[in-house]
Amino acid sequence: MGIPKKIWQAPLVRAGSLNGIGVIVKIAIGFVTSKVIAVFVGPSGMALVGNLRNFLTTLEGLGTLGLQSGMVKYVAEGKSSQTELRKVLSTIFTSVLAVVVLCSLLLFFLADYWSAWVFSGNDSFGHIFRILALSLPFYAFSIVLIAVLNGLGNYKHVIWANIIGNIISLLISVVLIVRYGLDGALFAIVISPSALFFASVFYISRTTGIFKRIHWNYFDPKLLWKLGAFSLMTLFSYVCVPLVYLEIRQQAQEISGSDAAGYWEAMTRVSANYMLFVSTLVSVYFLPKLVVSETDRQTRSIFADYLRGVVPMFFLGAIVVYSLRGFIVGLLFTEDFKPVEDLFFWQLVGDGFKSIAMIFGCCLVAKKMTKGFFITESLSLIILYATSHFMLQVDGVHGLVVAHAITYFAYCVVLIGYFRKTFTSPDVS
DSSP states (O other): OHHHHHHHHSHHHHHHHHHHHHHHHHHHHHHHHHHHHHHHTHHHHHHHHHHHHHHHHHHHHHHTTTOHHHHHHHHHHHTTOHHHHHHHHHHHHHHHHHHHHHHHHHHHHTHHHHHHHHTTTOOTTHHHHHHHHHHHHHHHHHHHHHHHHHHTTOHHHHHHHHHHHHHHHHHHHHHHHHHHHHHHHHHHHHHGGGHHHHHHHHHHHHHTOGGGGOOGGGOOHHHHHHTHHHHHHHHIIIIIHHHHHHHHHHHHHHHHOHHHHHHHHHHHHHHHHHHHHHHHHIIIIIHHHHHHOOSHHHHHHHHHHHHHHTHHHHHHHHHHHHHTHHHHHHHHSOGGGGGGGGGHHHHHHHHHHHHHHHHHHHHHHHTTOHHHHHHHHHHHHHHHHHHHHHHHHHHHHHHHHHHHHHHHHHHHHHHHHHTHHHHHSOOOO
């Protein structure tokens, strides 16, 4: 009995187990939301929903200045000093507040322009962007609060805040979609993420007294400058990546039709759900450890824990997902989405390479390796756009999942090559 107990008490296993509960809840919620969207909106509406989601991801990065990873690092480093922690928190909250107000004003007064840009010339959804302008501050500060909890090492509170926020989001989404169809689905996208704000405020105020430490007098411009490297890296991911996906989806709509673009969006949603097991564990458990690791030996140990403990589980799960693809499509969507079954193989292949690469990409951010980050991310986006454009012409939306696999194979190889010195450097005590 001692060995099983020891295994269960291992930090990765305990974090992974709690993370697994949170991810299962989020996936279940994603399943319900996908089903409701499929029934009440259909494949063409699913494509429009995907466009708005990509725009919201970009806006998330801009609204928070891309400071999420930097927050985790500097909160983790400053939590032992009350003065340093006050500087970090005051600088971050003040900066984000200023940017969020600006973004909200631009959204509100240019709502029709954003509607036309996101929905390929359709400016009839301006009201969606006005509502987004009002909800953006709640959404942005929920991300800030979660990053603060993460930096303090309270991964349990991060996971529970996400669980509660996701449940509230589900209730909002289902009611809006059932009552208002496509409009309701778009409303849900811009409103429901704000639910995380109230859950995160609950855990922050209950455990850390964070709000008492925030004051304008502690704003530190030098710290904001230090956060700049993290900001640039995160903004690149949050702005450029969604915009590339938005452009690819718009091309798919033009070449293969709205329904086909909706099939690809449906496959992307399924992928996003099962990839949560990996991405959430990386951000909640491995990112804080990489931030504070100081030697190649420590970093190598974190890589090894991830590659031995997380990646094999993903590949086993991928086999199960592929075997049950028909059941999954039937469960999540409707008969109109049956062509999605043909997209699973190459999507899973690409996600397999992505799961391996994720820990290395996370390390680039944690260690503020700005040059390496921009080189590898830019290369992957160029490959993704070029292969997607070519394969879309050759094989329609099926070509998009092949392009996905090619992109992440190349990305994985490049990152492993980039970190080869970390794997081969001698251990130094």
